[in-house]
Amino acid sequence: MGPPSSSNIVLRMVIIDNDPENLGLLRSTLATEPVEVFTATAESEGLDLVRSTRPHVVLLGVETQPLGGIQTLEKILEMDPGIDVIFMSTHYSTESAIEAIQRGACDYLMKPVPVVKLVVKIGELLANARLRQHSRELDCELVDAFQFEGMVGRSPLMLEVFRKIHRVARHFRTVLLTGETGTGKELAARALYRLGPRASGPFVACNCSAWSESLLETELFGCVKGAFTGAIQDRKGIFEYANGGTLMLDEIGEVSLPTQARLLRVLENQEIQRVGSPIVHNVDVRIIAATSRNLPAMVAQNKFREDLYYRLSMMEIRLPALADRKEDLPLLERYMLHSFAAKSNKQIRGLTRRVQALLSRYSWPGNIRELENVIGHACIMTEADIIDIRDLPEHLRGGQDSANLSPGKEEIIPLDEIQRRYTRRVVDQLQNKAQAADLLGISRTKLYRLLAEPDAKSEKTGRDIL
Ligand SMILES: Nc1ncnc2c1ncn2[C@@H]1O[C@H](COP(=O)(O)OP(=O)(O)OP(=O)(O)O)[C@@H](O)[C@H]1O
Numbered sequence: 001m002g003p004p005s006s007s008n009i010v011l012r013m014v015i016i017d018n019d020p021e022n023l024g025l026l027r028s029t030l031a032t033e034p035v036e037v038f039t040a041t042a043e044s045e046g047l048d049l050v051r052s053t054r055p056h057v058v059l060l061g062v063e064t065q066p067l068g069g070i071q072t073l074e075k076i077l078e079m080d081p082g083i084d085v086i087f088m089s090t091h092y093s094t095e096s097a098i099e100a101i102q103r104g105a106c107d108y109l110m111k112p113v114p115v116v117k118l119v120v121k122i123g124e125l126l127a128n129a130r131l132r133q134h135s136r137e138l139d140c141e142l143v144d145a146f147q148f149e150g151m152v153g154r155s156p157l158m159l160e161v162f163r164k165i166h167r168v169a170r171h172f173r174t175v176l177l178t179g180e181t182g183t184g185k186e187l188a189a190r191a192l193y194r195l196g197p198r199a200s201g202p203f204v205a206c207n208c209s210a211w212s213e214s215l216l217e218t219e220l221f222g223c224v225k226g227a228f229t230g231a232i233q234d235r236k237g238i239f240e241y242a243n244g245g246t247l248m249l250d251e252i253g254e255v256s257l258p259t260q261a262r263l264l265r266v267l268e269n270q271e272i273q274r275v276g277s278p279i280v281h282n283v284d285v286r287i288i289a290a291t292s293r294n295l296p297a298m299v300a301q302n303k304f305r306e307d308l309y310y311r312l313s314m315m316e317i318r319l320p321a322l323a324d325r326k327e328d329l330p331l332l333e334r335y336m337l338h339s340f341a342a343k344s345n346k347q348i349r350g351l352t353r354r355v356q357a358l359l360s361r362y363s364w365p366g367n368i369r370e371l372e373n374v375i376g377h378a379c380i381m382t383e384a385d386i387i388d389i390r391d392l393p394e395h396l397r398g399g400q401d402s403a404n405l406s407p408g409k410e411e412i413i414p415l416d417e418i419q420r421r422y423t424r425r426v427v428d429q430l431q432n433k434a435q436a437a438d439l440l441g442i443s444r445t446k447l448y449r450l451l452a453e454p455d456a457k458s459e460k461t462g463r464d465i466l
């Protein structure tokens with residue numbers, strides 16, 4: 001049996017407001033909508049209702065709430081960070097609206113709430129709830145569809161990497177994998193190996209930075225008894241072990257110049273000599289070199305042999321930094337959430353919107369490895385079935401931690417303006433309006449309207465903030 005039809009979803013809503021007249025008005029406005037409404041005039045009663053009914057949405061009148069509603073918002077999100085909380089106030093101020101949104105509220109409406117606006121909002125929230133109901137299944141399908149040999153990605157940059165690996169795997173003798181730390185060079189190397197004609201031969205990986213200069217030579221080429229103090233017997237090197245298969249020379253930028261010369265000889269003649277031996281052995285090994293260093297710069301500084309660099313870079317595959325393909329984040333987050341949730345035996349629904357926003361603003365210097373660590377950490381820390389900001393590692397929470405927020409220090413920008421700018425950025429990034437609307441959780445009509453609206457001010461400061 002499939003999931004219940006999403007069109008049958010009834011939105012559960014708790015309204016907390018000390019004004020019974022407003023409550024009555026809202027009730028009658030919503031009577032014809034597919035919404036189940038529960039109301040309370042006091043905070044404690046309202047929180048009890050939230051606890052017992054687990055609503056999709058809470059409409060919160062904030063005038064009489066402690067600290068302008070922020071404290072109540074925190075309590076609601078503590079119970080379930082997935083609830084959409086909408087503030088209602090007779091006194092709209094940009095500062096309080098921004099603070100509310102930063103702390104996790106999803107909208108801020110003026111009282112009396114205009115009927116038309118509320119009905120539109122309900123429509124959006126319903127669409128959102130439907131989307132979320134199916135998003136897990138959809139995400140799983142997407143993760144499957146955009147997985148290539150254990151690598152997940154749907155950005156044009158990653159699809160190009162997949163295509164290149166696919167094309168090159170069958171034919172290469174030497175490949176150079178470049179990219180910042182944690183971008184997936186090792187995964188790419190294993191994919192090249194598995195898809196190549198030598199998949200039944202050995203795959204040997206050597207981390208060149210793990211050995212001192214002389215030990216690396218012995219490690220790679222082997223040695224004969226008496227070649228140096230301590231060489232008490234003949235020893236095969238990695239090249240001989242990898243014969244007939246594939247050798248990954250990881251961190252090739254760390255290899256000393258003399259060892260580089262020996263490597264060049266293997267690449268050109270397929271010949272090796274054990275250290276201390278005049279005998280030449282032929283080896284037949286496909287080589288995948290990898291580095292996060294800038295080899296052309298090292299060549300310019302005479303730290304890397306130019307001839308070896310040209311030899312290696314004839315076929316180069318560059319793994320893009322995560323910061324350059326942030327559109328892959330939702331898919332990667334879902335993929336990692338699945339695998340960690342399965343490992344830790346936890347049922348985790350997903351990430352709250354504010355966590356997704358925070359992760360998409362972060363620069364990811366450690367790339368996918370760092371993302372993996374962040375999601376892994378959050379899965380261990382979370383006590384709920386959804387990851388919220390408090391579950392993230394300290395350095396990421398930083399200024400976003402609710403306790404550390406200091407409203408008023410930044411330039412204040414109206415919410416509508418923030419929404420408009422952010423929407424444009426997402427569309428710019430994805431180059432696809434339908435996808436942008438889905439990711440932002442808004443209808444396509446709304447997205448087109450936002451894009452058509454003129455700017456209130458120069459975008460300069462706002463870009464820094466968003
Ligand atoms: N596209 C991807 N999809 C899913 N997981 C990925 C992807 N790319 C990398 N990873 C994961 O991120 C981690 C780091 O990847 P990997 O070790 O291949 O990076 P690297 O480029 O070799 O890093 P370094 O330069 O630090 O050695 C691994 O756990 C890997 O499984």
Ligand SMILES: [Mg+2]
Pocket residue numbers: 185186250
């Ligand atoms: Mg690596």
